[in-house]
Amino acid sequence: MTTDHRQFLSRGGAHLHQSAIRRMGTLAARVPDVITLAAGFPDPATFAWTDLRDIAGDLLAGTDASVLQYGPTRGYGPLVEAVRGVLDSRHIHVAPDEIVVTSGSQQGLDLVARVLLDPGDVVLVEEPTYTGAISVFVNAQADVVGVPQDEEGVDLDALEATTRRLRAEGRRIKCFYVVPNFQNPTGLLISPARRCGLLEWAARHDVLLIEDDPYGVLRFEDSAVEADTRAIRADDGEGRVLYLSTFSKTLAPGLRVGWLVAPPVLAERIDTAKQAIDLSTGVLDQRVVYEALRRGVIERALPRLRQHYRAKRDVMEQCLHESFGDQLRWRSPRGGFFLWATLPPGLSDEGLLEHAVARKVIFVTGRAFFVHEDVHDHIRIGFSTPTPERMREGVRRLADALIAAREPPAAQP
Amino acid sequence: MTTDHRQFLSRGGAHLHQSAIRRMGTLAARVPDVITLAAGFPDPATFAWTDLRDIAGDLLAGTDASVLQYGPTRGYGPLVEAVRGVLDSRHIHVAPDEIVVTSGSQQGLDLVARVLLDPGDVVLVEEPTYTGAISVFVNAQADVVGVPQDEEGVDLDALEATTRRLRAEGRRIKCFYVVPNFQNPTGLLISPARRCGLLEWAARHDVLLIEDDPYGVLRFEDSAVEADTRAIRADDGEGRVLYLSTFSKTLAPGLRVGWLVAPPVLAERIDTAKQAIDLSTGVLDQRVVYEALRRGVIERALPRLRQHYRAKRDVMEQCLHESFGDQLRWRSPRGGFFLWATLPPGLSDEGLLEHAVARKVIFVTGRAFFVHEDVHDHIRIGFSTPTPERMREGVRRLADALIAAREPPAAQP
Numbered sequence: 153m154t155t156d157h158r159q160f161l162s163r164g165g166a167h168l169h170q171s172a173i174r175r176m177g178t179l180a181a182r183v184p185d186v187i188t189l190a191a192g193f194p195d196p197a198t199f200a201w202t203d204l205r206d207i208a209g210d211l212l213a214g215t216d217a218s219v220l221q222y223g224p225t226r227g228y229g230p231l232v233e234a235v236r237g238v239l240d241s242r243h244i245h246v247a248p249d250e251i252v253v254t255s256g257s258q259q260g261l262d263l264v265a266r267v268l269l270d271p272g273d274v275v276l277v278e279e280p281t282y283t284g285a286i287s288v289f290v291n292a293q294a295d296v297v298g299v300p301q302d303e304e305g306v307d308l309d310a311l312e313a314t315t316r317r318l319r320a321e322g323r324r325i326k327c328f329y330v331v332p333n334f335q336n337p338t339g340l341l342i343s344p345a346r347r348c349g350l351l352e353w354a355a356r357h358d359v360l361l362i363e364d365d366p367y368g369v370l371r372f373e374d375s376a377v378e379a380d381t382r383a384i385r386a387d388d389g390e391g392r393v394l395y396l397s398t399f400s401k402t403l404a405p406g407l408r409v410g411w412l413v414a415p416p417v418l419a420e421r422i423d424t425a426k427q428a429i430d431l432s433t434g435v436l437d438q439r440v441v442y443e444a445l446r447r448g449v450i451e452r453a454l455p456r457l458r459q460h461y462r463a464k465r466d467v468m469e470q471c472l473h474e475s476f477g478d479q480l481r482w483r484s485p486r487g488g489f490f491l492w493a494t495l496p497p498g499l500s501d502e503g504l505l506e507h508a509v510a511r512k513v514i515f516v517t518g519r520a521f522f523v524h525e526d527v528h529d530h531i532r533i534g535f536s537t538p539t540p541e542r543m544r545e546g547v548r549r550l551a552d553a554l555i556a557a558r559e560p561p562a563a564q565p
Numbered sequence: 566m567t568t569d570h571r572q573f574l575s576r577g578g579a580h581l582h583q584s585a586i587r588r589m590g591t592l593a594a595r596v597p598d599v600i601t602l603a604a605g606f607p608d609p610a611t612f613a614w615t616d617l618r619d620i621a622g623d624l625l626a627g628t629d630a631s632v633l634q635y636g637p638t639r640g641y642g643p644l645v646e647a648v649r650g651v652l653d654s655r656h657i658h659v660a661p662d663e664i665v666v667t668s669g670s671q672q673g674l675d676l677v678a679r680v681l682l683d684p685g686d687v688v689l690v691e692e693p694t695y696t697g698a699i700s701v702f703v704n705a706q707a708d709v710v711g712v713p714q715d716e717e718g719v720d721l722d723a724l725e726a727t728t729r730r731l732r733a734e735g736r737r738i739k740c741f742y743v744v745p746n747f748q749n750p751t752g753l754l755i756s757p758a759r760r761c762g763l764l765e766w767a768a769r770h771d772v773l774l775i776e777d778d779p780y781g782v783l784r785f786e787d788s789a790v791e792a793d794t795r796a797i798r799a800d801d802g803e804g805r806v807l808y809l810s811t812f813s814k815t816l817a818p819g820l821r822v823g824w825l826v827a828p829p830v831l832a833e834r835i836d837t838a839k840q841a842i843d844l845s846t847g848v849l850d851q852r853v854v855y856e857a858l859r860r861g862v863i864e865r866a867l868p869r870l871r872q873h874y875r876a877k878r879d880v881m882e883q884c885l886h887e888s889f890g891d892q893l894r895w896r897s898p899r900g901g902f903f904l905w906a907t908l909p910p911g912l913s914d915e916g917l918l919e920h921a922v923a924r925k926v927i928f929v930t931g932r933a934f935f936v937h938e939d940v941h942d943h944i945r946i947g948f949s950t951p952t953p954e955r956m957r958e959g960v961r962r963l964a965d966a967l968i969a970a971r972e973p974p975a976a977q978p
Contacts, residue, residue: 165680
């Protein structure tokens, strides 16, 4: 007898959101020699290999047994303190009981959803938004509602109108999810006025903001200054903002170490939830990150990282100009890893992808970053991972794909 | 204005199960010089420090960029293959699409709960059982129902009666959770007949078994042979059993690497859930574990580990005999990390703990391993972590606590 396993799935288990980015990763692994403009991976050329090897060697000398042992769920104590220091440098001043170390900031998002969201609760998001956040909220069976954004960030009038409409329908709005700095996928840097407006909106309607800030420190110094990236949490006097960040972009994502900041009542709940979820974030990973902070590895790396990714953006933009002329339009990213390009009229992201895969280049379709709206005129191009040579070749292939996608299908013989 | 954060909690977030074991860990960290018989930690003296340092050094040489990069959610490919080999040695023969690498087997449990359990679904457990599993199921808002066990394992008649009663009440039973080998907290090794009976029960009632096997390879060779620890999954021809295991006890828990085996349909759902939960288990950790397997570090360690923990059990039993005479009763553990002792009549686990903390020794109260039943006549003593000297002193303190707990309270002046 074979067992029908589908019957055992929970409602949540049966209706999970598939990450388009992860799907592209699977696709990339299957097509030999594919050039991926789909990834949002940091460039391994920036990893502090020598420092990390030294640190691992010191930690694994065997003089401190706790390096390989179970650890506290909140995080390794000295790392929590060091994270406080990082937060101070971002003008966010918190007590240790407001911090939880997480297994990457993806886990931070999931933890927040676990303690806040009941099925049917509304989560508002700027649209387009990070597909991994959409997955978390959909998997929590929340109702994810997108609010449009313009070049300054989320449209506050639309946000207000959406809020009133949902309230009038008797819906419970729990939070608004925002990536204010060099957003994934648009690369957008939200203006100070919009940040301020979001905080006012949250207070006025008694809801929370979830501020996800993986890219804030990776500003490009030709077009953004530190003040432009000031966290919303830095101006939050009411405990309206849960703040998430990570060491994945500044040190390495293979160490799954991020953190979240939440009011003590919620941080305690998140800690308790995490006990049953994974006991704690990997202790060796946490110790490595702590040592990298203590020895100044990350602090020293930041100026280099900003310069490195800015140079990669420049190469990518040059390639796109050369290969596409004015057929693709985009706003020049002022930081982060992504460029959000608008396709010429009549072309769709999915149609283009089909031709691109045939030419061994991939990107992420813009549609993946929208919740419900069937928008197909954007593509996300990641410039952080490929080498300049691969970028050049990848963009050439993409331009070929675009020509092919525009050609009318050949008449059937 | 201060914000009332409790109002934002979800039903799940408001009713999380607190781990008694984690709570003891917090307590232990606060009391200076406390001797903990509460922990279920592997002995760091058994960690393969030199091998792990060599492995980390090789991996961080910088020749393979993927070591510190994001990785596939299912797990590092060669590690998945190596896990297949480990499973083969346990007579469990599966395809790669039945394996998911998890961030410790605690995450495996949580993932299973996420895809299987709706609020109100029934999960049956042997009682007492692992408190971290109770937490997972309670946090999923399942209804956790305990079934008593005797010296051979779960009472199959009671299981049948409970099943019929719940079915008659119209309840949906999704699964039975079982730790067949050297169970946490009782140290119990379930008999072959009971294993077989569980599998028959699952088929008869069309439900699943969740088999959690962290300790199976740590049998003590004076009283258990390999065949005694044969996984239920090894005899499962119908896909009834989800199997979980870990490298935390055989290599190190500071590397959060475990794995689960599930039928392909469920493994795919678990993979998709994990995408949004933490993207992947730490890649460096996975690479270290893979190298430890490839280089034979774990294989070579097993005989030593069995001998080591057996010797520690012997010391613990000797200490208990010396300090308690026949006041404590227990079945000698045939493997694993735990000894489950019954208190003399009239004494309660919580009363004893109070006196024990005052004397700077701690254990875990038996009550923590029961779901609803208010059973207070057991304590869980972990013999894996403390050195022989600390065991001796800890047990002496515990014996003092027992004397104090038995004395009638002094008359008030």
